[in-house]
Amino acid sequence: MYQMKLKSFNAFNMISVDTKKNEKKNGGYAGLMSTGLAPYSGTWSRVQAAHLVRRTHFGMRTNNLNYVRSFPNATQAVTALVNTAKNTPLPDNPQWYNSSNSSNILHVYDTQFRWMDGMYNGGLLQRMMLFWSNHFAVSYSNMNALPDKAPNSYASHMYKYWNLLHLQAFGDFKNIVTQLSKNSAMVYYLNNYNNRAGAPNQDFARELMELFTIGPTDKNGNDNYSENDVAEVSRAVTGWRVNDSALSSFFDASRHDAGSKTVFGQTGNYNLDSVIDLIFEQRREQAAWFLCRKLYVFFVSAEPDNTVIDTMAAYCIQQDFDIAEVLTNLLSSAHFYQERFMGCRIKSPIELYMSYLRELEVTPTTQIKEFIRLRMQDSNEELLRPETVFGWDGYNPPYSDGSPGHYNWINTNLMPARWDNLNNLINGSGGTGTSFNPITLVEKISDPHNPFTIAEDLARYILAVPLNRMEIRVVEEDFAGDPDLAPNVAGFPEYKINLSKILLGTIPWYEWRVDADQSNNLFYQPVFAESIRQYISYLQQLPSYQLI
Known part of the structure; x- marks a missing residue:
């Protein structure tokens, strides 16, 4: 049986090749450069609306499709989706939140299940939360495994982190960086609670620049920071600790290095807030390009187009890094609706399984969510447990050799499992208990x-x-x-x-x-x-x- 399926896997590679042939034959690359981020003004039909739904939700549903088609054009549809997502209130806290036994792993699973419910019933908000959870990677397993980290309440710390992804999903980028940097789960995860005057720990300082704000190099391959910058930033962000019972971080001036630091050639008595300000002042263009490249890969194509990203980055700076404005501009653009981007990116495991449930209109029961959670573990994309500090490579821009990250989601071992899992979901087998009419x-x-x-x-x-x-x-x-x-x-x-x-x-x-x-x-x-x-x-x- 699998021999036949693996032939289909080869056909997947043929689709990718054929798509690129069609692009070149039809002048797709030239058209790409000419359209830039101009608003889409073509026919607003089911085809374009379906593309928008798939990229802003987890799979197709008739009610979502009908909703976006009710608007006369893409710009109004996207604006409505963004506004709805921005104004979605936080869910009620679970009973176990902030309790003395919130280290229970079942409470982490409960947060994962709540997220799956949000993915099933929601849309763009959950998409952005997934984007940020990959960008600002924090793993519950790190706090669970080390006895000196959140020994009594790691599940509550992770829940608070998850809530922060919700609250900050569409804010301005600098504020998002600042808020996530101070989040207790992040302070634990990147060891900044161990970073103090006289005994600096560079983990957080390095990731602040490499992963959160500017990346190691700019678009031309020039270094964005030096090792001395890392050392100086690590001094600037000293003094942060966590009050485990209050589920919050706090600044302890007695542990802060108050001496002058030189970062990017600028000298001052920097602390966490002011050094983030400095990054966005001295590396503004690099920060915009770094962010927009990741947004492009997540929402448009695993193979980024630098010309379009240049335009995105300029607009991002113009809008003071307002994520809602940047995303609205991208999802409303003629570039986004080019046919070559329809079906151009490989689904991640969570996209695959949640989209299947939504398409079949099968409500995820606890039994189904547990099935998906286990399958996510098998494929290394368990929610709230990214593979590394880099997040999941499948969502990230291409590697240095140019190979797209989304190829990580499939191989000859993973493909048969993906097929089997989908068959279990549609047939109610494999412990899913699915009821599908x-x-x-x-x-x-x-x-x-x-x-x-x-x-x-x-x-x-x-x-x-x-x-x-x-x-x-x-x-x-x-x-x-x-x-x-x-x-x-x-x-x-x-x-x-x-x-x-x-x-x-x-x-x-x-x-x-x-x-x-x-x-x-x-x-x-x-x-x-x-x-x-x-x-x-x-x-x-x-x-x-x-x-x-």
């Missing part, structure tokens, strides 16, 4: 009595890649049933004919009658529901389903 889904997105329409609509619904760009299995056999009664399919594109045959299988097209009401014995027949289920299983095994 295929006909109810079809009634929401298509004409349930027309198998040809169903075949095409379902494929468009769950696949990000345009159908005319995909390799779909050719079915040589005729439609089942009396050939004299075969429909007039001459006008159908080849992909629609083949998809319809795959859906119908041995069922004659003229016998297709479905109804979600199981009491309707005439139209509700399990064979039709099973055909839809098997058809969705076929679609999710296509290489294109791995793309967003």
Whole structure:
């Protein structure tokens, strides 16, 4: 069985190659440079709206698609999504929060489950929280494993960190850096609580520049800071400790190095706040470019276009690093809606599983969320537990050799597991306990009595890649049933004919009658529901389903 699936994995590579051929043939790169970040003014159709939903939510849902299509253009749709996300209130704290036993690992899992609920019901806010959790990486396992770190309340520290991602998701970048730098979980994670005058610890100072603000080099490969800068910044950020019972960090002046420091050639009595100010004063362009490159990779393509990022960075500076403005500008741009970006990035594990649940409209029960949590562990993307201080490579810009980070999400070992996990979710097997009614889904997105329409609509619904760009299995056999009664399919594109045959299988097209009401014995027949289920299983095994 896996031998056949691995052939499909090779087909995924073919899709990537074919897409790039089409871009060059159609002048895609020239068009890319000319459009920049000008607002998208083309047709606001289902195609563009679906692309926006997939990139700002976790998978497709009919209510999200209908909502963004209710606006006359992309700019208004994006503005509404951003405003909704910005104004989403914090959820109520769990009962265990700030309790004496909040070191319980089950409480961390509860936070993960709450996040999954947010991903299922929400959208752009959860996307940005995931972006920031990768950018400002903090892992619960670090505090759990070391006895001197948050021994009694690491789950509450992680919950407070998670809440801060919510609160700061769309603020100005400098303030986000400052607030996350002072967060108790971060102070623990990067050992800044051990950083004091006379005994500096450089962990946080290095990551503040390398990972949080400017990166090691600028866009031209020039160093953004020196080792002496790291040493001096580490002195500036001394004095921070954590009050474990209060779940907060605090500044202890007795542990702070109050001497003068020289950073980027500038001398002063810097502390944490003022040295962050200095970074944004002296490395403003570098900070904007570093941030915008990561936003571009997360929302547009794993292969960044530096020309467009230059434009993004200039706009970011113009807007004083206002994340909401920068993101609105990007997601409303003509560049974002180019067809070549539809289905160009590999789904991460959390994107894969949460999008599947949303597309099937299966509410994640505790049992399902536990299944996903375990699968996330297996694939090294457990929420609140990034692989390293760099976050997850799959979300990050390309490596120094130019290879995109998103290739980390798939290989010959991970692909069979991804397929099996999706099959468990749709079939209720493997401990998932999923309850899925295929006909109810079809009634929401298509004409349930027309198998040809169903075949095409379902494929468009769950696949990000345009159908005319995909390799779909050719079915040589005729439609089942009396050939004299075969429909007039001459006008159908080849992909629609083949998809319809795959859906119908041995069922004659003229016998297709479905109804979600199981009491309707005439139209509700399990064979039709099973055909839809098997058809969705076929679609999710296509290489294109791995793309967003």
